[in-house]
Amino acid sequence: MNFIYEPWPWYVSGPMIAFIMFLLLMVGKNFGMSANLRTMCTICGAGKKADFFKFDWKSQKWNLIVILGAVIGGFIGSQFLTVDMAVAINPETISDLNELGFNSAGKSYLPTELFEMESLRNLKTILVLGIGGLLVGFGARYAGGCTSGHAISGLSDLQIPSLIAVIGFFIGGLTMIHFIFPLIF
Amino acid sequence: MFKSEAASWFRIYEMFKFESFHMYGIIGSALVIGIIVVQSIKRFKIKSFYGENINFNSKTKSFSRYMFGGIIFGLGWALAGACPGPMFTLVGAGYVPILIVIATSIVGTFLYGLLKNKLPH
Numbered sequence: 001m002n003f004i005y006e007p008w009p010w011y012v013s014g015p016m017i018a019f020i021m022f023l024l025l026m027v028g029k030n031f032g033m034s035a036n037l038r039t040m041c042t043i044c045g046a047g048k049k050a051d052f053f054k055f056d057w058k059s060q061k062w063n064l065i066v067i068l069g070a071v072i073g074g075f076i077g078s079q080f081l082t083v084d085m086a087v088a089i090n091p092e093t094i095s096d097l098n099e100l101g102f103n104s105a106g107k108s109y110l111p112t113e114l115f116e117m118e119s120l121r122n123l124k125t126i127l128v129l130g131i132g133g134l135l136v137g138f139g140a141r142y143a144g145g146c147t148s149g150h151a152i153s154g155l156s157d158l159q160i161p162s163l164i165a166v167i168g169f170f171i172g173g174l175t176m177i178h179f180i181f182p183l184i185f
Numbered sequence: 186m187f188k189s190e191a192a193s194w195f196r197i198y199e200m201f202k203f204e205s206f207h208m209y210g211i212i213g214s215a216l217v218i219g220i221i222v223v224q225s226i227k228r229f230k231i232k233s234f235y236g237e238n239i240n241f242n243s244k245t246k247s248f249s250r251y252m253f254g255g256i257i258f259g260l261g262w263a264l265a266g267a268c269p270g271p272m273f274t275l276v277g278a279g280y281v282p283i284l285i286v287i288a289t290s291i292v293g294t295f296l297y298g299l300l301k302n303k304l305p306h
Contacts, residue, residue, distance in 0.1 A: 007189070009189075009210075010206070010207050010208075010209075010211040010213075011210065012189065013188070014212065014214030014218070015214055015215065018222060019218075021215075021222065022222045025222070025223075025226065025233070026234050026239070027233060027234055028233045028235060028239065030242075033268070033270040033273075034268075036269065037269060037290055038294055038298070041295045041298060044291075046295050046298060049295075050301065052297075052301050067273045070277065071273050071276050071277035073274060073277060074273070074274035074275060074276065074277025074278040075277035075278065075279070076277075077188045078187055078277070078278035079279075082187075082188070087190050087195045089198075089205065090199055090202075090204040090205050093202055093204045096202065097195075109190075109278070110193060110266070110275070111194055111195065114282065115275075115280045115283065116282075119282065126285060128264060129265060129282055129285040129286050130286075130289045131261075131264065131289070132262075132264035132267075132286055132289075133285060133286035133287065133288065133289030133293065134261065134289040134292060134293040135257050135258065135260050135261025135264065135293065136261035136262060136265055136267075136268065136272075136293065137269075137292065138257055138293035138294065138296055139254050139255065139256070139257030139258025139293070140254070140269060140290075140293075140294070141293075141298070142257060142297050142304065143250065143251050143253075143254025143257075143258055144244060144245075146258060146269045147212075147268045147270070151212055151216070152212070152219055153219070155216055156216060156219030156222065157241050158223075158224075159243065161244035161245070161246065161247065161251045162244065162251075164252055164255065165251040165258075166255065167255065168251060168252045168254065168255015168256045168258070168259060169258055169259040169262060171259060172255065172256040172258060172259020172263065173200075173201045173259040173262055174201055174263075175259070176201070176260045177198060177202065180260075
């Protein structure tokens, strides 16, 4: 039973993600997490500012429950099922990150330089997280979906638009890490 | 998400560096099984648990919105190291600063709603 405390390999979690998609399809829903961000805008009253947010958010309640599940899963996974939080990434990646100033690489789950409470005293940390989130939210809605909606659901349905979006995800991600990271870190 | 480390900023960075198979294995195996599931549902006209037809909404045809939106999303994904699912997993795991990412991603979604008619789709 010790394997459950170790990091789960890709061939366990990948099929589990597909199973979630299957279950959602079988109850007449679809798998897409970023749609919840739109729902949250509507709950906050964004319908008054733009028609895009005028819809009955209660019809999306089920998807908010998926999010609640993700929160609970994160809690259980981190509190009860993990002994060692360190993520064993490639040693080359670790030395790259050390050069960029991320000394927590290979020693923690998230970079402490960005995700520890004390780091929030640093304006740069807040800007990195804030701008990152802004781009994720804006981009996901502009593209009509995120990793779950396009890379999993859309591609499973062999949709060309999803393929274009996923290519875009990688153009953006590669640009950020290879060209922009050296400038900001 | 948490246990497979897909919610780890480090794994996302490593993926974009092409220095590990891990994330590609997760997305790839989910996708291979996903394709089998979706295509079987379509071919064998499998009904939902409630006996209803399962509909797949075709995405509207366009290039620019998927490419531009995708690039913007990718930039943010790599910077924040989290996409809209795992960011909530991290809340449960107790990382308070991820709330900034969530808050601004809601703001980003709101900005899209405001600018929607002015953007190329």
